[in-house]
Amino acid sequence: MPLAWSDFARLLEGAPLPAALVDLDALDRNVAAIRAAVRGSGKTLRVASKSVRHVGLLRRILEGGGDAFRGLMCYSPREAAFLAGEGLDDLLVAYPSTRGLADVAAHVARGKTIRLMADGVAQLRAYAQAARAAGVVLDVLLELDVAYQPLGGRLHLGVLRSPLRRPEDVAWLARQAARIDGVRVVGLMGYEAHVAGLPDATPFSPALNPMRRVLKRLSVPEIAAVRAEAVEALRREGVDPIVVNGGGTGSLATTTREACVTEVTAGSGFLCSHLFDYYVGQSLEPAAFFALEVCRLPAPGVVTCFGGGYVASGEPGWDRLPIPWLPRGLSYVAMEGAGEVQTPLRDASGVGLAVGDPVVFRHAKAGELAERFDEYLLVRSGRLEAREPTYRGRGACFG
């Protein structure tokens, strides 16, 4: 059963606010749903740490996934080193960075598996330098850009990730890597953000949903083709890829169908921030919340919450704001949105919110919530089971 407003009110009575909470029962159900989405596909699932940013929850998710889940997708070398220090292993840093490499190399020297991402020679050289200094060889994946480029490449639909757009670009970089002492190419990643990260049933711009679905339908076969060709191109260069990674929460159904893919990634779906409510065919449950205190009643039908301006990254718009979740019937005042210190809400909830009551929100993005709070209150069966630090609560901030 999803938590009701009255459950939150009981749990938070007398507690400091703002507070962030995770419903562990809902999290378990999301883990089971995502595990079911990869079951039978022959792929394993890598958990995107950026969409969790909480060591205790990452451990729970990995444990809940059993054999179907393998390893973490990290977002920075420093973060990977931090997680390796926490005893986690099989870490893929999916975003190139030239900082924090000595720590990564030191963990690799101690036997950890940490792989890095590259899309150019400059990154490879930086990785190699750190590797040689530590007396190791660093494993690298090459990132193929899989944005949709119709009209002979004149249109670029999707995010701008990597300059490696064609299989021959990947082959070229693999050849360069082969000449650099200290790095070894072991795989390929292509992240189809315009499928996996594009809500196609969003209430924020509903008129564009049909176009988004067409974009997805047209690009999925192209992604599969270019990824398979890039893997073949790597093989021709003498690289037999150990890891071919693709996808995200929003593309599990399509990425798991690709024969050349060895593993898919998911992160946001575990905590299911509100942007993951708006995908056709997806049924995940909200599992992460934050609660603000009603601190004043400035006008009839309006309650003002303390804090709340936790705006998410990405293309600016109303969908980047948290959504008032419970009690139902609360909405933003259009000219104010979510405020730095105060957030007024129109109140049609009918529950008679009073000063001191909690209002429950959901963040747009799953991991970014953790950058606002030192700890999560972990709730099971409607009871507080534990309170555990986020990355931020550990003093760990990686960007």
Ligand SMILES: Cc1ncc(COP(=O)(O)O)c(C=O)c1O
């Ligand atoms: C490389 C990569 N893979 C996978 C994902 C999917 O993560 P999530 O499931 O949190 O959307 C992302 C998200 O940005 C990503 O950058």
